[in-house]
Amino acid sequence: DGPAVVVFQDLDDAAVGATFGEVMCSTYRAFGSTGLITSGGGRDLEQVRALHYPVFTGSTICSHAYCHILHVGLPVRVGGLTVHTNDLLHGDANGVTRIPIDIAHEVADIAQEFVNAEAIVLDYVKAEGTKSIAEFAERMKQLGAAVQGLRKRVSRAGK
Known part of the structure; x- marks a missing residue:
């Protein structure tokens, strides 16, 4: 078992609001998450950085959104790859990659x-x-x- 990371895909074709910000990242962290990977846009980046909560995001956007979680545990498309539950991921400022467990x-x-x-x-x-x-x-x-x-x-x- 590795650290718990929140991974989600924004299904909006064109971003209309942020999928995360200071409130959501603080919430994820409070429930044990060690980071966030999303195809959606983010806001409050300075505040999120101050939380020392790593995020990988597809873009930034200033407007609020009211996200609805449609499914949990399904594969999602983020950062150019399909992510499944329990995948080992590595992310940094350059992007996100999956590392096969067997290697x-x-x-x-x-x-x-x-x-x-x-x-x-x-x-x-x-x-x-x-x-x-x-x-x-x-x-x-x-x-x-x-x-x-x-x-x-x-x-x-x-x-």
Whole structure:
């Protein structure tokens, strides 16, 4: 069991009001939720940030809404993926992704290796001095090979 996260999909085609704000996030938190992921818009972002309650939202909107929960426990579409009850999710300022449970430990184990692989390029482009397209291309090739190797290690194919 992981932390409880509220995940919901706003069914309005064009947002007409916020699906969350300070009141709803405070409420979710009071009932044990550790975060919120929604396709809907949010409001009161400064107040929500002050709660230290992480949210991923599709947009911001200033107007209130009166949300109606139609179903609980059904798959929802949020952040470009379909989320099911008990999915392991990772979200940050860049978006939300689902981590298959059967490879979650492996993903955690290789996270630093992925950062190290990116450093092949980042260290080069951030360093002082003149840059070479050929050297940059070589480092991108090395990065690609390193990432491909990591993908093979945690791939569910053949397991």
